[in-house]
Amino acid sequence: MLNIVLFGPPGAGKGTQSERIIEKYGLKHLSTGDIFRANIKGETELGKLAKSYMDKGQLVPDEVTIKMLQSEFKKAENPKGFIFDGFPRTNAQAEALDNFLSSEGTSIKVMLALDVAEEELRERLKKRAEVSGRVDDANPEVIQNRINVYKAETLPVKEYYLKQDKFIEIDGIGTVDEITNRLFTAIDKL
Template identity: 70%
Template sequence: MLNIVLFGPPGAGKGTQSEKLIEQYQLKHLSTGDIFRANIKGETELGLLAKSYIDKGDLVPDEVTINMLKSELEKAPDAKGFIFDGFPRTTPQAEALDQLLESRGTQISIMLALEVEENELKARLLERGKTSGRSDDTDPAIIQARIDNYNRETAPVKDFYAAQNKLQVIDGIGSIEEITQRLFATIDAL
């Protein structure tokens, strides 16, 4: 089973590249944002619990997020693998994900970390903001805050996977196709 953590700062190209990886390797896409929205819209028990935190402006606790992921994994028993998008964001989340996958007889195969210089990230996000309808992509101050938050809170997760020899840093500069080929080559070398 191929289980990938696709990692990188806002604007690194995770959404674009995850589509290519899903198609190439027939993976199931697990985006925590999508899972939250679906559970909230479906008014599931976990969705209502998550909404209670989100409505107060709080982060959804790891336990709730992991339980939602567990539910999604159980819906796809025949999956060839999963691509985790937007998760884990912290080392405790990475540890919890490892435990969840271990309980299912599998593990993370690789973390693909897209590396992009900060100025390029800002330019990409501002460009995306012109067409995405996402207000957080149009305000340079919000963009900077998101990048700072990533650097402070999320980037250390790379160390967790590096310690397991699962981290592969991918140059995220170039055409979409060039970056896709770098990702494919890295996975195919596993």
């Protein structure tokens, strides 16, 4: 089973690139952001809880995120693999994911990390807010807080996968097609 963690700061292009990887390799997409937004739109209890954290640019607590992800994982029928988009964001989540996948007889094959400079991230998020209407991308303070949280809490996950020799950094600057080709090349070498 091909299980990939697609990693990068807010605005790096994870959503766009994951769609292309899914199409080419037939993977099931597990995006915590999409799952949270669906729950928020549906006004579920989980959605209300997630929204209270997301509105401040904070991470949703591990236990809520992990249970939700496990549920989505188990819904998939005969998957070729999964692409984890926006998860894990902490070392504790990475360990919990490894333990869960091990209990399911599989593991993470690789973490692909999109590397994008901070100024470029701010520009991309502003544009995304204009196009998609995502209010969390429109507020410069929330954007900066999300980048700061990524640096402080999420970036250390890189070390977790480096130690397992499962980390590959991908240049996230260029056209969408150029970045896609870099990702495909890295996956095809696995």
